[in-house]
Amino acid sequence: MIEFAQITKQFVRDRTPIFALNDVNLTIEQGEIFGIIGESGAGKSTLLRLINGLETPTSGTVTVDGTNLSRVSKTSLRRLRLRVGMIFQHFQLIQSRTVADNIAFALKAAGVKRSEFPKRIQELTALVGLEGFETTYPSQLSGGQKQRVGIARALANNPSVLLCDEATSALDPVTTLQILDLLKDLNARLGLTIILITHEIDVVKQICHRVAVMAHGEVVEVASTYAIFSQAQHPVTKHYVDTALQIELPERILRATPGKVIRLQFTGEKTGESTLSEAIKQFDIAVSILHGKVDYIQDVAFGVLIVSLTGPTLQVNRALTWLEAQLHAIEVIQDVA
Amino acid sequence: MSLERFTTMLPDLTKALGETAFMVGISLAFAILIGIPLGILLFITDRGLFFQNIIIRSTLDFAINIVRSLPFIILLVALIPLTQFITKTTIGPAAASVSLSVAAIPFLARLVETSLREIPPGLIEAAEACGAKPLRIIISVLLPEALPGIIQGLTLTLISLIGFSAMAGIVGGGGIGDLAIRFGYYRYDNVVMIMTIVVLVVIIQVIQALGNRFARVADKR
Numbered sequence: 440m441i442e443f444a445q446i447t448k449q450f451v452r453d454r455t456p457i458f459a460l461n462d463v464n465l466t467i468e469q470g471e472i473f474g475i476i477g478e479s480g481a482g483k484s485t486l487l488r489l490i491n492g493l494e495t496p497t498s499g500t501v502t503v504d505g506t507n508l509s510r511v512s513k514t515s516l517r518r519l520r521l522r523v524g525m526i527f528q529h530f531q532l533i534q535s536r537t538v539a540d541n542i543a544f545a546l547k548a549a550g551v552k553r554s555e556f557p558k559r560i561q562e563l564t565a566l567v568g569l570e571g572f573e574t575t576y577p578s579q580l581s582g583g584q585k586q587r588v589g590i591a592r593a594l595a596n597n598p599s600v601l602l603c604d605e606a607t608s609a610l611d612p613v614t615t616l617q618i619l620d621l622l623k624d625l626n627a628r629l630g631l632t633i634i635l636i637t638h639e640i641d642v643v644k645q646i647c648h649r650v651a652v653m654a655h656g657e658v659v660e661v662a663s664t665y666a667i668f669s670q671a672q673h674p675v676t677k678h679y680v681d682t683a684l685q686i687e688l689p690e691r692i693l694r695a696t697p698g699k700v701i702r703l704q705f706t707g708e709k710t711g712e713s714t715l716s717e718a719i720k721q722f723d724i725a726v727s728i729l730h731g732k733v734d735y736i737q738d739v740a741f742g743v744l745i746v747s748l749t750g751p752t753l754q755v756n757r758a759l760t761w762l763e764a765q766l767h768a769i770e771v772i773q774d775v776a
Numbered sequence: 777m778s779l780e781r782f783t784t785m786l787p788d789l790t791k792a793l794g795e796t797a798f799m800v801g802i803s804l805a806f807a808i809l810i811g812i813p814l815g816i817l818l819f820i821t822d823r824g825l826f827f828q829n830i831i832i833r834s835t836l837d838f839a840i841n842i843v844r845s846l847p848f849i850i851l852l853v854a855l856i857p858l859t860q861f862i863t864k865t866t867i868g869p870a871a872a873s874v875s876l877s878v879a880a881i882p883f884l885a886r887l888v889e890t891s892l893r894e895i896p897p898g899l900i901e902a903a904e905a906c907g908a909k910p911l912r913i914i915i916s917v918l919l920p921e922a923l924p925g926i927i928q929g930l931t932l933t934l935i936s937l938i939g940f941s942a943m944a945g946i947v948g949g950g951g952i953g954d955l956a957i958r959f960g961y962y963r964y965d966n967v968v969m970i971m972t973i974v975v976l977v978v979i980i981q982v983i984q985a986l987g988n989r990f991a992r993v994a995d996k997r
Contacts (some may be wrong), residue, residue: 520905525902531901533917
């Protein structure tokens with residue numbers, strides 16, 4: 440378990456103090472995939488780096504598995520770092536050393552016996568899907584492969600926590616998905632706690648169990664990923680969710696469409712389609728779907744539909760009132776009598 | 777006539793080459809033994825690094841700048857008392873090696889520091905995040921990553937040392953530069969002058985080519 444209590448971090452730049460973190464309180468549970476999302480400069484990177492002591496807070500305490508980081512010596516901080524792996528946006532591999540030697544570096548840092556290296560390196564390359572690349576130099580690998588080496592190095596000493604600093608931001612979409620799948624798999628198989636920071640809501644949507652939204656050095660919202668998508672509270676969060684669910688009906692189509700055009704958002708328990716078909720039966724109106732997007736977050740459906748309702752005005756209005764009661768987010772885009 | 781002169785000068789030339797190799801060899805060895813660790817120390821004591829220490833860093837920086845701001849010929853003369861103390865004499869190749877070493881150490885240290893600066897700070901941080909001790913980071917990350925630059929630095933130091941060693945003749949240091957001055961300049965002996973120039977040009981070309989080659993082999997980027 441990782442706990443941040445009343446954390447502030449202050450930098451001084453050009454003699455003016457800047458709050459990188461302002462009163463952050465957060466608890467991350469063992470075994471979860473926890474996302475921290477925010478724009479650059481929101482303080483997410485600073486927050487992540489507090490966990491392995493690469494940064495120290497100006498005030499407040501960070502506790503990792505019961506160890507208060509502000510009280511540890513350099514030696515115990517190094518020992519703690521063996522239990523907390525970290526991967527980076529730009530991989531940060533030793534360019535002049537092979538894949539095997541890069542992994543061996545972490546083993547050497549932990550004082551593992553040399554005779555155990557070959558076995559551990561073999562296990563780790565197998566774990567991240569890099570068998571046969573042991574003697575390859577990083578410059579000969581693709582971005583996704585480099586990140587796999589980074590993951591193998593980070594996991595070399597069987598850590599309980601993996602920190603991911605924008606780990607997929609330098610990768611193309613397909614490779615990003617592969618790396619995220621690998622992380623998800625490692626979380627499930629090894630019970631590894633994964634904390635990742637990102638500015639991409641899609642990454643959060645793919646693998647995070649819970650997410651913290653950061654803005655201007657503050658955590659503005661913490662919730663399960665599903666709750667973040669279905670009932671975002673803070674404007675910053677809403678903005679992220681909107682970008683993930685952005686659908687726009689072309690103006691020409693909208694003008695050519697008769698009747699009421701509504702945008703409805705639905706979540707898990709009541710899907711849009713089932714609610715709509717019930718409305719059609721109950722109120723005897725015609726419904727046509729103009730645009731839509733359905734997503735699944737942790738296997739729960741979540742989506743947005745743009746539909747037109749046509750029929751007798753009274754019936755349409757009654758249907759609309761009923762729909763509003765059933766689904767929590769409805770917006771009338773166009774109302775042509 | 778010229779060829780005959782060349783043959784008669786050959787023993788002098790080989791002796792001079794031997795003396796140059798001796799002086800340059802000794803001072804290069806000291807540069808490696810002291811200059812490389814100093815370069816590393818300069819780097820790791822800088823701001824934001826794991827051995828950050830402003831006092832050590834600025835003292836070293838200051839001392840290196842002092843030595844480097846003196847033209848070698850002045851250093852050579854200024855260090856006569858030190859040379860006397862160390863080698864019990866102020867003439868000959870061994871005596872010249874003292875000043876050459878003093879010049880080469882800060883020269884190489886600065887070049888090593890520069891090549892270490894090219895390592896991405898994120899990589900050093902990643903090594904720290906692995907829980908590695910400072911010595912482990914120096915041996916397994918800093919030195920291998922900076923190796924191509926260090927090889928280039930050694931090449932440059934070696935070439936500069938050969939140039940500096942020519943001035944050692946001033947204090948009776950011997951060597952190939954001394955030969956060129958004594959015969960080519962004082963006696964207007966063009967054959968010896970051209971001979972030494974050719975030999976020096978060949979030596980420097982070979983050293984530079986080898987240095988480039990080694991640096992390229994070490995570079996895995």
